[in-house]
Amino acid sequence: MAETIPLWSLTDDSLVEIGEDGSLVVVTRWGEYEFVNAEPLVLESLRRMALGPVSLANVTSSWEPVEREPDLEGELSWTAEGADALRQALKELGGSVVRSLGLADGRGPLLSVIPVVLAPVFAPVEIPPTRPIRLSRFSSLRSDADGMGLESPSARYRVVLSQPWAVHVAATLATAKSVGDIVSTTGIDASVVGAIVSYLVAAGVVQVAGEHGRFAEDDDPELGLWSPDELSFHTTSRTWRPGGPADLPGLGKPPVVKASAGDGPVHALYRPDLADRAETDPTLTALLEHDHTCPEFTEGVLSAEQIGEFLFRGARIRSIGPAHLPNGPAHSASQRPYFSVACLYELELYVSVNRCSGLDRGIYHYDPLEHRLGLVNADEADLDAMLDMAMIGGGNHRRPSALITVTARMPRMASVLGGGAYATTLAHVGALQQTLYLVARAMGLAAHAVPVDAGDRVDRALKLDWPAEVSVGECVLDLLV
Numbered sequence: 001m002a003e004t005i006p007l008w009s010l011t012d013d014s015l016v017e018i019g020e021d022g023s024l025v026v027v028t029r030w031g032e033y034e035f036v037n038a039e040p041l042v043l044e045s046l047r048r049m050a051l052g053p054v055s056l057a058n059v060t061s062s063w064e065p066v067e068r069e070p071d072l073e074g075e076l077s078w079t080a081e082g083a084d085a086l087r088q089a090l091k092e093l094g095g096s097v098v099r100s101l102g103l104a105d106g107r108g109p110l111l112s113v114i115p116v117v118l119a120p121v122f123a124p125v126e127i128p129p130t131r132p133i134r135l136s137r138f139s140s141l142r143s144d145a146d147g148m149g150l151e152s153p154s155a156r157y158r159v160v161l162s163q164p165w166a167v168h169v170a171a172t173l174a175t176a177k178s179v180g181d182i183v184s185t186t187g188i189d190a191s192v193v194g195a196i197v198s199y200l201v202a203a204g205v206v207q208v209a210g211e212h213g214r215f216a217e218d219d220d221p222e223l224g225l226w227s228p229d230e231l232s233f234h235t236t237s238r239t240w241r242p243g244g245p246a247d248l249p250g251l252g253k254p255p256v257v258k259a260s261a262g263d264g265p266v267h268a269l270y271r272p273d274l275a276d277r278a279e280t281d282p283t284l285t286a287l288l289e290h291d292h293t294c295p296e297f298t299e300g301v302l303s304a305e306q307i308g309e310f311l312f313r314g315a316r317i318r319s320i321g322p323a324h325l326p327n328g329p330a331h332s333a334s335q336r337p338y339f340s341v342a343c344l345y346e347l348e349l350y351v352s353v354n355r356c357s358g359l360d361r362g363i364y365h366y367d368p369l370e371h372r373l374g375l376v377n378a379d380e381a382d383l384d385a386m387l388d389m390a391m392i393g394g395g396n397h398r399r400p401s402a403l404i405t406v407t408a409r410m411p412r413m414a415s416v417l418g419g420g421a422y423a424t425t426l427a428h429v430g431a432l433q434q435t436l437y438l439v440a441r442a443m444g445l446a447a448h449a450v451p452v453d454a455g456d457r458v459d460r461a462l463k464l465d466w467p468a469e470v471s472v473g474e475c476v477l478d479l480l481v
Helices: 040-049 080-092 164-174 179-186 190-203 228-238 274-280 284-289 304-315 380-393 410-442 457-462
Strands: 004-010 015-018 024-028 031-035 097-103 109-115 133-135 140-144 147-151 157-161 206-208 266-268 319-324 330-335 347-353 362-367 372-377 402-409 445-449 469-479
Touching (some): 004 109, 004 190, 040 080, 097 190, 109 164, 109 190, 147 164, 157 190, 164 179, 179 190, 284 410, 304 410, 347 380, 347 410, 362 380, 362 457, 380 402, 380 469, 402 410, 457 469
Antiparallel strands (some): 015 024, 024 031, 133 206, 140 147, 147 157, 266 372, 319 330, 347 362, 347 402, 362 372, 402 469, 445 469
């Protein structure tokens, strides 16, 4: 019979600092924890856990006193005081304590349960051998740097499945099965299957059926509002995950301004006198209090001067200089009329021109620093496809005079924000669309966001380097009826 062993460690980003006087400080992603007059058992256990998974039962048997720490000299043993202190320390550090399950073969963990919240509770219990269990419908299984990653946005832990037995057990749970069914299917020892299942259930990625065979999440009306993709996006964008700047080698420091998007003709744009506009524009209150409705597209013709003023007032670069997140490194940034976290401004604008005096039909890239348009695609079929998507998305029967497509240079964001980059980008899109809407209204034009079923058609029409640059939003521009 195979025997499983509980193992303990700290997350990779944790640092244990033991002073010469026996002081103990643990630095984690959640903050610094100081343990005054820590018990020798606590000191040695946390020191060992910082090195990797360890059986706490072996801490005392393999302990070697360190001469420069006089308080630790002598024999280390499990005392009631030491055990209570260690238990309290592990509870306090719960958001950085990794629970692993291994075998007595020295081959490393079968699986590791890694916390993703500050104060999770991990309490594995034996699952009745005939009780149905299955993966949460929100769980996903994908390749991980250390094995297979299993996680769910409704769970407080993510699981890394390091050994084939753990992967096999998890994979069988796509449909409801009992521990006995898994043993029969995989041929893995029942005690090992039971231990693996208990860890997966305690981690929250596997559900246990109730007495009537129903799973609680299937009857939860609040969870029923969420699709797995949407809940996963929400959770991962609001909680740090591996994949931050330190995990992106070769990303470098993406430039403030995108290099020329094509080799087509370049058109310098009109620059308005903003002092004059300040005297004639409606007030902000008047603009905000006007009813917001999706406009009826007209057969009118915009002018190159109107497009130039619209982009100048809503999206140009006013200046370039250094900026930084709080306590973060400095990076090159720019100032523009709309909001962006740390002045990163990863958004790019492409203008699909349909009817405009002074500009030929085509798809252009906007250079916000030089305030000019460069032709990137003159193909009529691509242009018509872009305009047709806007027409359908806007619920109209005519194509708009122009379509603004917003894209994001993800390296610009990920180099600073890591796993929260895309969610922040969507916030920036909203800020830009609101700014463009207000600018258009002040100019007597109509600008409105439209939903577009983009697929890969937009990427191809704009000639984007996917997935380094992706389309994230649209805004039509037309005359005001």
